[in-house]
Amino acid sequence: MRTIDLATTPLRELNEALHRQKDGANEDNWEVLNPRGSHAVAVGVDAPINLDVKGSVGYYCGGMNKKATITVHGSAGPGVAENMMSGKVTIKGDASQYAGATGRGGLLVIEGNASSRCGISMKGIDIVVKGNIGHMSAFMAQSGHLVVLGDAGDALGDSIYEAKLFVRGKVKSLGADCIEKEMRPEHHEELAKLLESAGFKDVKTNEFKRYGSARKLYNFNIDNADAY
Amino acid sequence: MCGIVGLFLKNKELEPKLGSMLTTMLATMCERGPDSAGFAVYGAPEAGKAKITLQSPNPDTDFAGLADAVSKVICAPAKLVVKSTHAVLTVPSSKADEARAAVRANHPAIRVMSQGEEIEIYKEVGYPTEVSKRFDLEHMAGTHAIAHTRMATESAVTTMGAHPFSTGPDQCLVHNGSLSNHNSLRRELKRDGMTFETENDTEVAAAYLSWRMKQGMNLGEALEKSLDDLDGFFTFVVGTKDGFGVIRDPIACKPAVMAETDDYVAFGSEYRALANLPNIDKARVWEPEPSTVYFWERKH
Numbered sequence: 001m002r003t004i005d006l007a008t009t010p011l012r013e014l015n016e017a018l019h020r021q022k023d024g025a026n027e028d029n030w031e032v033l034n035p036r037g038s039h040a041v042a043v044g045v046d047a048p049i050n051l052d053v054k055g056s057v058g059y060y061c062g063g064m065n066k067k068a069t070i071t072v073h074g075s076a077g078p079g080v081a082e083n084m085m086s087g088k089v090t091i092k093g094d095a096s097q098y099a100g101a102t103g104r105g106g107l108l109v110i111e112g113n114a115s116s117r118c119g120i121s122m123k124g125i126d127i128v129v130k131g132n133i134g135h136m137s138a139f140m141a142q143s144g145h146l147v148v149l150g151d152a153g154d155a156l157g158d159s160i161y162e163a164k165l166f167v168r169g170k171v172k173s174l175g176a177d178c179i180e181k182e183m184r185p186e187h188h189e190e191l192a193k194l195l196e197s198a199g200f201k202d203v204k205t206n207e208f209k210r211y212g213s214a215r216k217l218y219n220f221n222i223d224n225a226d227a228y
Numbered sequence: 229m230c231g232i233v234g235l236f237l238k239n240k241e242l243e244p245k246l247g248s249m250l251t252t253m254l255a256t257m258c259e260r261g262p263d264s265a266g267f268a269v270y271g272a273p274e275a276g277k278a279k280i281t282l283q284s285p286n287p288d289t290d291f292a293g294l295a296d297a298v299s300k301v302i303c304a305p306a307k308l309v310v311k312s313t314h315a316v317l318t319v320p321s322s323k324a325d326e327a328r329a330a331v332r333a334n335h336p337a338i339r340v341m342s343q344g345e346e347i348e349i350y351k352e353v354g355y356p357t358e359v360s361k362r363f364d365l366e367h368m369a370g371t372h373a374i375a376h377t378r379m380a381t382e383s384a385v386t387t388m389g390a391h392p393f394s395t396g397p398d399q400c401l402v403h404n405g406s407l408s409n410h411n412s413l414r415r416e417l418k419r420d421g422m423t424f425e426t427e428n429d430t431e432v433a434a435a436y437l438s439w440r441m442k443q444g445m446n447l448g449e450a451l452e453k454s455l456d457d458l459d460g461f462f463t464f465v466v467g468t469k470d471g472f473g474v475i476r477d478p479i480a481c482k483p484a485v486m487a488e489t490d491d492y493v494a495f496g497s498e499y500r501a502l503a504n505l506p507n508i509d510k511a512r513v514w515e516p517e518p519s520t521v522y523f524w525e526r527k528h
Contacts, residue, residue, distance in 0.1 A: 036499075036500060036503035036504075037256075037498055037499035037500035037501075037502070037503050038500070056499050056503075056513075057499075058498055058499060058500055059498075075499065075513065077483070077485075077498060077499060078483060093513075094513075094514070094515065096483065096485070096515055097480070097481070097483070115480075115515050116479075116480055116481075116518070134480075134517075134518075135478075135480075135518065
């Protein structure tokens with residue numbers, strides 16, 4: 001295990017060392033101490049390594065992550081796992097605004113709450129939140145899944161494309177063109193898989209509702225031609 | 229951008245350390261606002277006395293003999309303690325308005341930063357750590373304090389454009405964000421007798437709250453009402469003689485994180501600002517909700 005203490009090592013050295021790791025690297029277990037809210041911790045990792053961050057981080061932790069498994073033993077600031085490509089990022093505490101924004105793949109697990117704009121413009125990432133999410137989450141979400149075990153704030157899924165949203169608790173309000181949809185057997189199966197990979201056991205998929213696009217906003221409708 | 233830090237102490241034993249705790253918090257927010265900085269500290273009240281914090285670009289000439297000159301006009305004792313470009317004028321409470329008017333009338337180069345029983349405001353253009361050093365924030369004691377690092381967007385980088393803004397006795401406000409209806413609101417408030425020192429949007433928010441409190445609202449009610457009347461982006465942290473409040477606009481894109489223990493309530497634009505506080509690992513740490521008033525008051 002390689003341990004890097006951010007109280008004594010500059011952040012840039014940590015990220016440079018992480019960027020040197022490639023497929024098949026020998027050092028596959030890393031530990032980061034004393035992040036104390038630092039920005040851009042473990043951004044742009046491109047190797048199948050395990051990284052444990054012991055404390056809370058600032059903006060953009062795990063951004064653009066590829067292949068790595070990153071666990072933050074604390075809370076995360078804005079933009080955690082922004083534009084993640086693959087791998088897994090787990091936040092043991094809460095995540096601030098726009099968690100997983102624009103993510104293209106991989107799994108983001110938030111064990112606490114996520115605040116506003118969670119999964120904004122997501123493009124294939126899967127996000128599982130154990131707690132609640134804030135307003136304008138999944139805004140313009142294009143693909144991927146957002147699973148929320150708690151409640152969702154205002155305007156969930158506003159202007160949503162083809163992402164699938166599963167919420168167990170209350171939804172304060174739905175955004176434009178986002179509607180509740182039927183939970184068919186394949187959705188139960190999909191949801192069960194997501195819950196399992198996020199490590200949440202004993203959660204029943206029939207307690208969830210599914211939300212998605214009514215497809216009235218992003219398809220051109222000839223009846224609206226006069227509006228242009 | 230801008231950075232905000234605030235600290236409201238619940239444990240009296242920490243009061244001598246307020247300044248040093250705030251200095252550390254402020255230093256973490258330099259990148260968010262490198263052009264100017266300021267802070268309001270509530271503390272060291274003298275029974276029956278009011279403090280007026282003054283600022284001058286020429287402190288050596290403007291502050292020389294000022295206490296005597298004011299004392300003559302108000303026919304009461306006046307004490308002046310100079311700190312770099314700022315000075316605190318202490319006069320009997322009943323003479324505070326008179327003393328302030330005397331400074332305004334006879335010393336036009338001197339600007340009034342704040343007035344009240346507890347509040348002192350210091351703010352200047354410059355890198356935040358330099359500003360806190362210049363006024364020796366580290367050695368100030370008190371019950372609560374708010375500091376701000378500014379990255380200007382809406383008006384010029386000047387001493388008066390720095391935060392906090394104070395528009396009523398023992399009141400102050402700092403702001404991260406920008407208001408879009410400040411000009412029309414300023415006109416309305418002026419019609420109702422409020423006065424303004426700058427073209428700054430934040431000063432309008434401060435004056436708005438003072439105006440609401442003049443109408444009889446408490447700080448919590450005034451903050452609640454501001455959600456209807458202010459348009460724009462804001463995270464505000466406000467101070468009163470014994471209160472400390474936080475509010476974010478409904479969109480809440482300006483960052484905020486708070487921490488509370490038995491000893492203190494703390495605010496930071498980022499977690500970095502809170503990372504060095506005592507027992508932060510055991511604190512309740514959370515992100516304040518949008519459109520929600522958070523307000524703490526000291527019990528006497």
